[in-house]
Amino acid sequence: MNAPDRYERFVVPDGTKKVSYERDTKIVNAGSFTVEREDHTIGNILRMQLHRDPNVLFAGYKLPHPLQYKILVRVHTNSHSSPPQAYKQAIDDLDKELEYLKEAFEVMSFFTLFVRFDSYLTMT
């Protein structure tokens, strides 16, 4: 009845930014990102990527509530980096990795297609 509309899960409402950053007031080089309309899919992968970064001291995320469609990513880095930098770096790296994965997949599927086609030709 009073459940939010389905589209609310992925449509970022007008006037809100997809990602916003807020610096922590107490700790240096720490801050939290709020990513609107995302969930564990992005949160977990992002966190794991951040963990790989040697400059990142802490990276965690949480889904504040199942019906609030946003995630909070908290990052704490050492002095060589900063949370936005680490965040950007992680996103870029993930992009590259996924791109690579995609390419590899496409090459493989192309090959299989080619081989199939080839065998088809030889059969006929």
Place this chain on the structure above:
Amino acid sequence: MEAKKAAARKSRLGPRPSASASASSSAAAKVFSLKQKIEGLPSAPQLVGRIVEKGFSPDSDSSSLARSSLPQPTVLPFPVARHRSHGPHWSPTIPDQDSFEEDMDETGYESVATFANPIERKEKKELNFSQWRDLIANNDPNPPKIKRTVVKSSPKTTEREIEEINVPLIKDVPMRDAQEETSQNLRPVSLREEIDSENTARLNQMSAEEIAEAQKEIMEKMNPALLDMLKRRGKNKLENRSDSERERNREVKQKDVGATAGDWLKQSHGRVGDDSWKNWSNRVERVRLYRFKLNGDVLGIDPSLQQKDGQYNPDSVAERDFLRTEGDPAAIGYTINEAVSLTRSVIPGQRALALQLLTSILNSSLHDLQQEGNISEKGVDWQAVWAFALGPEPQLALSLRMALDDNHESVVLACARAIQSVLACDMNENYFDISEKLPIHERHICTAPVFRTRPDLNQGFLRGGFWKYNTKPSNLLPDFHESENEGEDGNITIRDDIVVAEQDIAAGFIRMGILPRICYLLEMEPHPNLEEMLISILVALARHSPQSSDAILRCPRLIQAVGKVLMNQQMAEISSLQIKAVTFLKILSKYDKRTCFELINQGIFQLALWNWFKSGFTLDNWITIKRENLKLSSSMLVEQLRFWRVYINHGLCISHFVDFFPVLCLFLTPPIFEKLVDENALEDFASVTAEAYLVLYDLSLTLPILHSSVDTGTGGENVEKDTWKWSHAIPMVDLALKWLELKSVPYFPPVISHDEDVNTARGCPLIWVFSSVLHMLNGVLQKIAPVDRTDKSNELQWLPDFVPRLGLALTNDFLEQNRSLLKKFSDMRKIHTERNIKSEDAILASMSCIQGLVQVANFVDSLIQRAKNACPEPQLTADSMTGGEILAAGIVNWAHHDLSEMFSMITADISSKWLAAQCMEVFGRVGPAPGIGFGWGSKGGGFWSLKSVLSRLDSRLVLDFIEIFPVLIPSIDVGIKIAPDARNLRTINSLLGVCLMVGPGDRTVLEKAIHMLFQAPVLKYLVFCINYYIPNVVSPTTAKFNFSEDEFSLFSEALISHFKSRWLDKKKLKKEVKQQHENSLETIHEEVELMEKSERDNFMVIEWAHQRLPMPLHWFLSPLCGSRDMKIGLVLLLGLETLLHISESPSPLSGVALVWKLHSLSMCLSSDIDVLGEEKSRAVFEIIQEKYSQDLRKLQSQSLDFQKQIHENYSTFLEHCIEQFAAVSYGDVLYGRQVAIYLHRMVETGVRLNAWNLLTSACVLELLPPLESCVGGAHGYLEPAEDNDGILEAYAKSWISGGLDRAANRKSMAFTLAVHHLSSFLFNSGIDEKKVLRNKLMKSLLRYYSQKRQSEGMLKSLMENELDVSQEKLHREEISRRFEVMKTCCEGNSSLLMEVEKLRESTNR
């Protein structure tokens, strides 16, 4: 040689064909028998509608039919496994008889038995080939069948043979004894088992040589690998078998002991130590064997009962007694079960006898329950007897209810007596009688048994959930909701009644319709004895709960029948029957104002109070009544006055004061004592007087406030309300003052002596009189001016002249005359506690008296202070000038010395009492049995004992005293170092004790205590203590805490409102709200009325259900667990911790286990991380953590059982906590320390493993702090070395998965922990045990090393763990030893060995 082999083969092959032959023959017999049977039965109901599947021969079908029983129509017991039936009431093991019956096939084996062949197994031993051939030749089972079996079982043959090899090789084969064998025969035997048993039989026969030979033969023949495999298999099989045997044995044992009953308890109440529950259920189970004499004594415990269960079946007990009626029927004695079944005998004499027996058993156990201490002389466990009798197994309620329907009067009489003792009528009446003497509105407390709801995660698993009735109130009268579930009406069976009676015996009786039956019996004008018992049963039922009173009111003609009793008796002399009837009416009217109206309208009220309307009632006449009747008459008068008091409290019948005054006056004025003493009527007179003054007390509470009415004029008067008048009150006060001014009262102040009777007879009633008088005066004083301490300017223009007079009377006469009255009272109390004399009544009276005194003195003082300016010179005569001075100084100050002595004595007493108050709760209930009130079966009565009344009275008294002597907070300058004042600490401690002692009836007391405890000055004082204490915990340089005054008042407000809402809130009934939504407009009116009614109920009646009191020991942790006041809660916790540390006197805080405190800290963090964000609360948190760290270090032998002590689902909480840590903590050190606690070696294994796994999966192992800074010191985490396989594997797993890489870099405690425990396991543990695990772990670590070179450092630290580098030689030797161990672990794997070499090289370098 050849011949021997052949023989061996023969003998090995021998058994099989014969087995198949016998099987087929018996199968044939079965077919035959079944056919016959079916023909024999005209309508075989089992066969109708059976589906015959194609492809299945009828043979196999029939055999399956014969084997298993057909599905029986069963009725599920109505409330299927509801939580209400879960609980500590001991429940019997699943009734064996029933299950046996169900398993037994109704088709009857007996008829088949004639066709069955005898078992021929014994002959098999001698079988050889020739016999086998003969068998085939003689019997004509079809040969192909045999062939088939031979072919089929050929692989099994090998197995069998192998087993033959194996069995003797293993030394510790548990041989089944004969009993096992027979028990096994009962079960359906599968082919495999059959073969197996043949084998063993065969093996038993063979000599050692034969076996060796056979083994050799097989060894030669077979492939060694296969042999090895088979050997292992055989071993496994053996182990399995012995395991299953052990299991079966255990099952059997459990059936015997009935310990299975504890299983569901574990689910419902994790906190209960399994042991205590098991002990209890064992104790109860033992009662099953007790045999009782007719007088209720235990004759002995019959251990043989179980073995010859068949003969001594309780079902056949009637038969047994029928046979033995000519002898001494009581010779052997009866168990409870037998007695219950004897109540259903066909012979009325036996029924009556059985009921009498039950009565005497119940009475003697009740009698014993009154005594404190463990088990009575003779070693009879009466508490368990009581629990067993009321417990589910004997189904006592059902039998008694049936017996009440008997048509023999003697049986009905005996039954009524039995019901009376089941309901513990006398004990409960005794309790209520005394508690009603207390003036402090000791309202009616419902006696229905209750249990607590389970703790839940949102409130931090804190104990002290809401109480609930054992049985749903709607279960009381099943037809009450008839309209709602009309369709299901047919399903209500007697089984439901039994279930209800198991949960709550009184509810069971009501549900089984005891009320109409009682009504009928009353209408039949029975024997007066029976009548009295019936009415006392009604009283007990009425006390049960509001719902039961509702049921009584709904029962047609019942009230009229009771009214008729009053009518009948009016003419004749007073009897106890009549008194009970008045009690009954009194209780009913307490529940509901509407009942009162009804009773007035029907004239029953007037009828009940007929004595008081009588004119010409004089004291002389009254005294001259015969002794016995005098007693009855006085108790009748008391009861009538109590009845009237109920109406006064409801605001009704106040105007009757004028009507009753002539008689009342006789008792209100001080009598001529000599006359009373001569006639020996002092006691009776005094008890009526005390009650009469209590009536006046209640009346005084309805007075309009004197000063407010003066101020507002006549317009402010509430016309609707019936009130007492000041014009009536003032003369009454004069009468009361006369009592205080009495010069010499015999036996007062009383001297306590060792003779109980003397105590109760002499001093006691008079103390009660004075207590009532003082309270009545107090009530009047309250109404002079509203108490408003905050408003200092509120001065009084004038005072009624009795106030100073009262003050003078108090000082000059009452206290002066009975010099050192207070001292005598305190002596009395001391004697009482020291010598354990039964004089609770007198002590209660004296305490109540002191309470009245303190209150009156306090009031008079404050009134005089307030009026001082207005009338500087009270109108006094000249000779009382000294009195005037006293009044000016204040009575309290005048008697300061005595009072403070009294106060310190009571505080000392309180510190020992709160524990007893806490112990009343057992297994989440207030008593182990489902009786009512006293029948909850606690030792010594539990809540329903005079001791607990006394402790509650004490708690009130303490509060009154604290009002006089407030916590004097020194004006603290934070900088100055003053040691905290011991007296203040003691006061705070006693307040904490009071908080633990309050029962469900004392909500106002708790409220007051909380207000006192958390007022700003006390909090300020606590902070002062903290600042004083901090340097002992952390480094002395730490800043002190400073809060402003505003902050303190803010704290106090927040804490008070939190604790009030957390512990004092009543449970909202969801149903009412729901109904409002569901139903349409027309019901709303009714609902409103219902709500009103319940509010009114609160006034006179207290229910255990729907509220939380008494509070659990750790109640002060509640702000930390799921509330918004965590920061304040932390300050409070720290304050209380320091208090515990500083004060010498035993504090209630010491009862809280460290586990709880640690848990509350975790709870606090996991619910809101912001606590650590703010500077001050972070500092507080750190100090508390440090404090607990020190405590943990001191904690030696105990373990931190989070799961066992807090909740069985602790892992749920842990998950949440660690999730928070991983998500939002930024790796905070304090949070890390808190989480790391769960890896402490003292924490139980399950929680530890769980915590580690959760940390690994959340990838936060590296966030844990270094080991040195962990809570409780490094040593506690490392020693003793880990020996649990699961945890070691978990360590290795997170190592291999790379979870520890970063932890190693950051020096997290996780890495240190893993390295330490792994290395001590891999290198230092014994050689043999767990070799497999060790090799596995070592190999996987090495493999990880080969894949990932970076982990070299980690592996090195593993090698060098705990080695001292300074001693170089030793160091080198140890390292090389460890490398050797590592090598052996590789088990010759060359690639891994290479890795070891590499590692060695790099280490050497």
